[in-house]
Amino acid sequence: MKYRGFVTDFDFVPPGIQPNCMASDRFTTEGCAVCEDDELSCPCLIEPDYCSYLRERWEHRWLIAEERRKQGEKIADAIKTVLGEMGLPLHWQVITRIVVSRFPEVTTSENYVYAVLCLRKDLFTTVEPGVYDLV
Numbered sequence: 001m002k003y004r005g006f007v008t009d010f011d012f013v014p015p016g017i018q019p020n021c022m023a024s025d026r027f028t029t030e031g032c033a034v035c036e037d038d039e040l041s042c043p044c045l046i047e048p049d050y051c052s053y054l055r056e057r058w059e060h061r062w063l064i065a066e067e068r069r070k071q072g073e074k075i076a077d078a079i080k081t082v083l084g085e086m087g088l089p090l091h092w093q094v095i096t097r098i099v100v101s102r103f104p105e106v107t108t109s110e111n112y113v114y115a116v117l118c119l120r121k122d123l124f125t126t127v128e129p130g131v132y133d134l135v
Contacts, residue, residue: 007034026044071106072112072116073109074103074106075099075106075112075113075116076116077097078099078106078108079113079116079123080123081103083095083124083133084134087134089127089131089133090133091132092110092113092114092130092131093132094106095117096110096114097130099113119134121135122135123135
């Protein structure tokens with residue numbers, strides 16, 4: 001890991017995957033996949049206050065990622081309900097209009113519904129371009 005002032009490789013680690021030093025107050029690089037056991041490159045050993053900043057940042061990222069996951073599940077559930085009740089494949093824009101009108105508590109957009117339809121291959125299948133049904 002390269003320490004570049006206030007920007008390190010820590011900033012690019014996905015949410016939820018923290019090195020040992022971030023998960024506790026024990027500042028050691030032993031077994032750390034980020035610092036690769038190199039104490040000279042560990043920002044937590046160089047600047048312990050920076051570790052507090054990174055913890056807050058990770059917690060914030062984790063909360064955002066968890067909120068997006070929950071929102072995606074709500075949208076997927078709404079789409080499943082719509083397709084199940086209709087009993088036939090629908091175009092993604094029609095699905096979006098129905099979801100928005102029938103599920104006002106689910107905050108979404110056309111792009112988000114389309115992304116859920118494309119990414120959740122375990123739930124939805126493409127019948128023809130732009131037209132989706134339940135698996």
